[in-house]
Amino acid sequence: MTFSSGSDSCAAWLYTPAISEEDAATTARPVVVMAHGLGGVKEERLDAFAERFSAAGYLCLVFDYRHFGASGGQPRQLLDIERQREDWRAAVAHARTLEQADPGRVVVWGTSFGGGHVIVTAAEDRRIAAVIAQCPFTDGLASSLAIPPLTSLKLTARALADVVGSRLVHRAPVMVPTYGAPGSTALMTSPDAAAGVERILPPGTDVPKDVAARFALDIVRSFPGRRAKDITCPAFFAVCERDSVAPPGPTQKYAAQAPRGEIKLYGAGHFDIYVGEDFERNVTDQLAFLTRHVPVV
Structure with a gap:
């Protein structure tokens, strides 16, 4: 399905639990709204989570941000923080109109950069029933300092070229890869980044993995973790x-300020909890959290 956001539309999948027609007609169910992280699209393992939530009885609305994946928006691969948060507000509003959905039991689920978005979304919308922030981006300065200085310098130069070109002579965006090998000019160059991203990419599909370079100027000024203290609903x-x-130290500091926050630590890297045994532990804990705080019935 699609829903409107701004002057464009977002593409989404709707997962519905296997229930009888009688139950569907009489039982309003919680709906989990889900989206990915930095340059990610729904095909990158979000289906694995949604399938598990749906099997437990939850509706799931899984969407792509504008400018990415199957969603509208030009230019392509433009990562704009405020636009993505507008997409979250539009997705939540759409979820509340879905057949079978209980508008008072909307859960927001975000991973990586999207984990920061759901912190802000839940802080701003007191009707949100619960929030799950998975390996969330919470502190732009900390994430920027994790990038080697020479790489940061190259990213800044490319970002400035993108801004100047797009605003002064209306050129197409200057792009930068979202991930690469250590020492390359990319947003994520940790030793586990390339293998980690490639493990969650769907086999045989061509998913663009670059973004407009201007984003590199925005990330250092973004601190979504600061809004954790304003979340009134249960938060995982x-x-x-x-x-x-997404350095774990700042994340734990911010998460501890959430009045109803629950912190679960995993001895894993940023990309590990999407697959394998780490995924199983992670999704099991998330389902337990949902069952406690937003039960299906």
């Missing part, structure tokens, strides 16, 4: 202790 923070992309 899945924190990877070996996270080389």
Whole structure:
């Protein structure tokens, strides 16, 4: 399905639990709204989570941000923080109109950069029933300092070229890869980044993995973790202790300020909890959290 956001539309999948027609007609169910992280699209393992939530009886609305994946928006691969948060507000509003959905039991689920978005979304919308922030981006300065200085310098130069070109002579965006090998000019260059991203990419598909370089100027000024203290609903923070992309120290500090926050630590890297045994532990903990705070019935 699609829903409107701004002047464009977002593409989404809707997962519905296997229930009888009688139950569907009489039982309003919680709906989990889900989206990915930095340059990610729904095909990158979000289906694995949604399938497990749906099997437990939850509706799931899984969407792509504008400018990415199957969603509208030009230019392509433009990562704009405020636009993505507008997409979250539009997705939540759409979820509340879905057949079978209980508008008072909307859960927001975000991973990586999207984990920061759901912190802000839940802080701003007191009707949100619960939030799950998985290996969330919470502190732009900390994430920027995790990038080697020479790489940061190259990213800044490319970002400035993108801004100047797009605003003064209306050129197409200057792009930068979202991930690469250590020493390359990319947003994520930790030793586990390339293998980690490639493990969650769907086999045989061509998913663009670059973004407009101007984003590099915005990330250092973004601190979504500061809004954790304003979340009034139950909040689950899945924190990877070996996270080389979203440093776990600041995340734990911010998560501890959430009045109804629950922190779960995993001895894993940033990309590990999407697959294998780490995924199983992680999704089991998330389902337990949902069952406690937003039960299906």
